[in-house]
Amino acid sequence: MRRIVTNCVYLALLLLAWKLFLATSPTTGLFGEKRLLRKYASGAEIKSSVRVLCFVTTCESHLSTRTISIKNTWGPRCDKTLYISDKENSTFPTISPPGIDPGYQALWSKTMQSYRYLYKHYLNEYHWFMKADDDTYVVVENLKYFLAKHNPEEPRYFGKHFKTLDGYASGGAGYVISREALRRLEDVFAKEKQPERCRFMDKIGAEDANLGRCLGVAGIHPGPAVDSEGSDLFHSFIPDWEVIGDMFPDWYYTSSKNPPRVGCSNDTITFHYLTPRLMRLLDYLIHNLGALTLKEKEIYAIHPYYLS
Template sequence: MLAEGSSFMKGMLLGGLFCLVLSLLGSFSPSFESNTTEDHHHHHHVKAASKDELKRLTDTQMDELSQQVRVYCVIMVQPKVLVYWATAKDTWSKHCDQAVFYTSESSKALDAVNLSEKDDWTRLRKALKHAYDNAGELRWFFLARPTTFAIIENLKYLILTKDPSEPFYIGHAMKSGELDYVEYESGIVLSYEALKRLVHVFQDEDKCPERGRALWKLSEEKQLAICLKFTGVFAENGEDSQGKGLFNSKSVESLISDSLSNNPTNVVEGCCSDMAVTFSGMSPNQMQVMMFGVYRLRPYGHDFHDSLIFHPPEGSDND
């Protein structure tokens, strides 16, 4: 009986140790060294051009820049979020120069590229490869979920003076262990060069496996960062000229609520950038309200005197 009790206790101890090891592994984020030692484009912080910088440009230069900055929107959807899918299609995605929805399975309700893939990471890889192959002359890519609300003109302003032939990977940059990555929920921006390198490393199963090999399952955003890091592309935080973040994983309502608590005497300044690119965590109805506020509501007699204008895509019915 004593021997049985002893065996039971040993089993309990071994089981506890095993669970502890798994727990530690689960909280560990793998650190990968990039094999690319040249051309390390490592900004950390990518800022939009200031008004003073724009003033130095001629009208012709600004017009040329505004015409050149064109965005291919990669929007990942599933039939179970059909109402968000429909809302994104009816609102902010109209301002993309090309908006393509990628789905896990076909749906008769809305048009999308059916990737016939249940695994999130594999589906994302296929979507990005499709975007790369079908982008034509578009040189910037915006990856988003349908629950994200984006102001594409503000995105274009952020990347206005950036060269897409350099490897940019921009958004709300976060850190997990030694890994810097861009948060998926608030949108991810990739330049043509970054996407080209990514598509190339997709072919290397050792550096960027299609199916995870670890005991723990990494999120798509972290797997994306790992694969990009192998090519010398690093996560960068998108900010306005004052250093405020442009990519938000919360709704405007939540950000204002946070500001009321933390900075009640200056709520507007404490909330968010007036050149914000994305917000998230909103219902479809709230996204429609955002659309009205951003594109349709104007105070009479108030002129913003913007230095340049981003024209809508040809044939677009956007606001």
């Protein structure tokens, strides 16, 4: 039974990679439709212009399994990647910003203190700040192409949008905030009296919902992270669930702002719950068999901010 399930997963990943490969027509699919927009820049220009800092929340026990898989796959494709743990490890390396408490139940303190650390040390160096779990896979190229259409000096917040609890972006699917959103988030954190809806010094609670509440205090809510067909770009589950679409739990349908669909966008940015083995396989399928290995220069939409 286990072998059958594994074979089904591999088949779903192969189908996904083939879909990405077929989507490289110069007029349709993965990137072609963006040629129709008014502002243009080459892929190389976007890579050098849209600066993204990624940070991965992890722990010491995952470094040799989950986290090393990110370090060996998508992690280096961000302009900078930090691995945030509750214990510093100079060999890996990981960092542990002040105020982080140990344990999974304290994940909120890890996320909150990470953003405070990024504000203090990296605010002016990067345009966007992407958070991912250590079992999240990020197609960084697609992330940059999506962010290139938005001005980082505006308060932006993108991810898999859940409409419950006043609205927030799924932590497992990963979320990204703009430089201006980080500025405003720090303003909330720096208040002497904690706002009622953002009990940011509490050590427990779902980190993604807590962050959504704190950003909400700053007037920032999840923006639409969908393609031209209305399909989600950030995904809370593994590729075969998202591609085939027949295993979603009931709560996913009721909580999702954008109803789940069968199949994935060609512009997909993230998947969640990947084992290290599946993460390495997906990386190979996308970057060695898929569209991103083609050498032809494509044309992409880009916000004028990055061209000035």
